[in-house]
Structures are given as structure tokens and as C-alpha cells.
Amino acid sequence: MRTAYRVQDVRAAEAALMARLPEGALMRRAAAGLAGACAGLLRRVYGARVVLLVGSGDNGGDALYAGALLARRGAGVSAVRLGRRVHEAGLDALVRAGGRVADDPYGVLARADLVVDGITGIGGRGGLRPEAVPVVRAARESGAVVVAVDLPSGVDADTGAVEGEAVRADATVTFGAYKPGLLVDPAREYAGALRLVDIGIRDLLPGAPELQALQHADVARLLPVPAAESDKYRRGVVGVVAGSARYPGAAVLAVAGALRGGAGAVRYVGPAGDAVLARYPETLVHPGPPGRAGRVQAWVIGPGLADTPGVADVLASDVPVLVDADGLRLLDPAAVRARPAPTLLTPHAGEAAALLGTVREDVEARRLDAVRELAGRYGATVLLKGSTTLVADPSPGVPVRVNPTGTPWLATAGSGDVLSGLTGSLLAAGLTARDAGSVGAYLHGLAARRAATGGAGVSPTGAGAYPYDGGRAAPGAAGGAPLTAHEVARALPGAWRDVAAAAPGA
Ligand SMILES: NC(=O)C1=CN([C@@H]2O[C@H](COP(=O)(O)OP(=O)(O)OC[C@H]3O[C@@H](n4cnc5c(N)ncnc54)[C@H](O)[C@@H]3O)[C@@H](O)[C@H]2O)[C@@H](O)CC1
Ligand SMILES: Nc1ncnc2c1ncn2[C@@H]1O[C@H](COP(=O)(O)OP(=O)(O)O)[C@@H](O)[C@H]1O
């Protein structure tokens, strides 16, 4: 499992370790890791032209010490000063190693092979200051590889928000622990490939991180597996209330996901029974209403529902309920809060905005805050869909799960219906709402990657999702071909097998 910690926790852990180490030891560890990553990105260090963008804090200090290490290996290193102050010992080290302060920043940037962004790290506030903006643009336009130190300067470490301009990096080398902004959009988009450098603070970080990103082995442990004595009822029945005369396809897609999510049977309730049976004869169908359809272990309600009633009925049940799409428009917040059984809401940014009484752009700009706020207000688990899907529990201390497997090809009509069926099926099979949401999103994203790329998924360590070690953009993140929601559903068993193979002892 990958975890991300808030700035205050990283700082506390660093302070505790620093008290035990000689002065500057931590920064030297960080700089050594950074220099190693830079060397890996340059074909040859000797003779390479490296430009350091140096702000006034310790982030600039890291860049200067790393620049000194590269200069000792024969790189031509120039520092561009962007703050009023500069880390003096770092600058001394650079100059002693043969580096220099650039007197023509735009000239050195135009010829650079690699640019190191040491403007701000965890001490940065707001976007880039105006004087840094043209310099950062020149770095981007030079075609040089841009490596961010700890974080791309200008992004918010704790929330992933980007207020104003920020550095767009090809790679980010971060120290001690991931910061939430590196894993959550929009900031994640600015970070490029991630690499974590261990500086020894891991054991000093508090128990609960802000974020968790599951990997294959974590998901494998959560997958429901039938026991020898299982029968279809013990494996769980999922009820799917979806589709309408206007949108029968949503019913078919939600059932397609539900059939592949581990429940023993899928009960479809609604007016699209014929369309469902034509495609999936294994489905149990009932015209409704849900209260008369028979016992289920979890309900999914909403995809393509239009204004069909049923939401109140389902929310009044005593089993876990997943509410998606039109169901979100029709739900009564008080009924959700009053439920004794778990509720999982799965909005996209537009639906989340409507639930919060704000606009879509606001949710997209602060996804992490928005998902926590929704979960708190509704007393429900919330899965916020989008480029970095998040799953938040209503209790504030519980880490938010961030899904690493998605692909922008998933932004296709109907893929959300597959997700809700799949996730509801995991709920019926007995997973908690938080686990069902995170496992559902993981398998769904992985299936989409497999479908888009003809098989290439994500390695068991998630290396295809966050290529922390390769230093390149994620293969399969945007690579591949357009896919349809149905293809995502069809690729689910392959994704499941991929993940299951990572289980200990598999
Ligand atoms: N604390 C530690 O033990 C370690 C810190 N390290 C590095 O130190 C960094 C944190 O250093 P600092 O606390 O000095 O903070 P930063 O270096 O991130 O930034 C602080 C400086 O930037 C200025 N600033 C803030 N917002 C700005 C903006 N939008 N535009 C331009 N300038 C802005 C501030 O006035 C301040 O001078 C980490 O991100 C990491 O790179 C590493 O060396 C590892 C050890
Ligand atoms: N840019 C993106 N990158 C990765 N996944 C995305 C992106 N945009 C949307 N998705 C995913 O695609 C699915 C779309 O679901 P949804 O918005 O409900 O659409 P629909 O209702 O048409 O099925 C969700 O799983 C969402 O997380």
C-alpha cells in the first residue's frame, strides 16, 4: 500500500529525526537521492547542461546540493536565483564543485538538458510568484527534462489544488513520504513520474496517513473468494435498480458489472428486464418496485433511472446501498443519514457539486476536500469519480483511498454504470463500503487499461500506475485505443485474475 502524509506530519517526523542526526544530514540524504534520479534521467552526466531554479528555502538547498553532486561528475551546472535569499551552504557547495550562478537565466535555460525545480517544496504557499512564471515557462519551452524537487512548485502539497501557475514536471523526486498533492488531481498532473527517496523518517510518521493507494496485493487480500461450502445465496445477491424506457442500456451495463463483482446472483429490478435478459440470461429479473423483488444483500440504485421511483424504498432497507447517477438526484439526505446500514454514494464531479450546492469546477479544483465534506455531510461513504477517483469514509480520521489504476479512456458513456454494478456486487459479497469502493475502482481502472491497450495493465507494484522507478510517463495511462463501457465489463475477469495472482501464496 502506498500512503501519503500531510505536511505537518512530515515536518514533525523530520524534526524528530533531525534532532538525532548531525546538522544537514537529512538534506544531504535528500540531495543524494535527487542527484541519483537526475543522473538516471540524463543519458550521460559528464558534459550535460543542468539548470537549477533556486527559491529561498530548503527546497532550493536540496537543488543546490544535488547540483554540486552533478557538477562533481562533470555536468555544467548553473543556478538561477528566484528568491531574495538563498541557502548559503548549498550555494557554497555548488560553487566549490565548479557550478556557478547564471547571469543570463534565459540563455542557460535555452541550452539546458535538465532543469531542477527547487523553487518551493512543502513550504510553498499559493501558485508561483509572478517573477518565477516566465522563467518556468522558458524551462518548459526549452525541451529540457524538468525534475521537481519534493513537489512541483506552485501546487498545494496537502490538497492537490493548483492556485495559479505551477511547474509542470516530467518527474518529481519526493522525500520521506508522498504528499497528498502528488496523488490527487489537479496537482498530480503536474508531477509527472514519481520517485520516493527514503530519508529515514518512515517510522516516525504518525499511524494514519491522509491517503492510501492500494496495490495488487492489498486488493487481492480483499477480493471475495467463495469457500467450498458456498452457495449462490451465501455468496450474496446484489439487487440492481437501474434503467428506464429512455435508458435501458444503463441497466444492461450495471448488470454487466454486477455479474463480474463476486456476488452469487444478480437480481435486476426495473422496466428493462427484456434488454437485460437478452444479453445476460443468468440474471434474475423483477419489474419492481424493489420492496417486492425479494431479499438481497446489497442494492445498487440509479444508473439510467430517469425519474422512476424506488430510491426511498431502497434507502429504507436494512442492507448496504450504493446510490449512483439519477439516484443521487432523487435521494433525501435525511434518509441517508438515518440509515443503520452502510451507504455508498458514487458521484462524478458534477453530481458531487449538486450534492454540495456548488459548481463542478469547484469540486474539480479541490477534490480531496470535496469528497471528505460530502462524506461528513451525508454520513455516508463517498466515491468521487474522475481522473483520480477518491473514496472517503464519513469518520474524519480514516485515510481517503485514491485509486491509481484509471485511464482517461474511461471517460466514456456508460463506464460509470459498470462501476456501480461491480461495486454493488462487492458490497453484496460482504466488503465494507470503503473496501468495495476502492476495490471496485481499482478493478474497473485496471480492466479499462487492459481493454484500451490490448492486455497491458499495471504491474503488481502499481509500476504502470505510478512509474516511480522508471522516471517516465506511465505507459498505459493514456496509451491505447478508445474503448466502450461494455469492453471494460468484459475485461473485468482478466483484471481480477491479474490481481488475485498477487495474493500471498497464490
Ligand atoms: N525539513 C527537512 O528536514 C527537510 C526538508 N527538505 C526540503 O525542504 C523543503 C521545505 O523547505 P522550507 O520549509 O524551507 O520551504 P520551501 O523551500 O518549500 O519554501 C519556503 C520558501 O519559499 C517562499 N515561498 C513560499 N511560497 C512561495 C511561492 N508561491 N513562490 C515563491 N516563493 C514562495 C517562502 O517565503 C520561503 O522562503 C522540502 O520541501 C524539501 O525539499 C529536504 O531537504 C529533506 C529534509
Ligand atoms: N479523465 C479521467 N481519467 C480516468 N478516469 C476517468 C476520467 N474521467 C472519467 N473517468 C472514470 O470514468 C467513469 C465515468 O463514470 P460516469 O461519469 O458516471 O459516466 P457514465 O455515467 O457515462 O457512465 C468513472 O469510473 C470515472 O472515474
Ligand SMILES: [K+]
Ligand atoms: K519544487
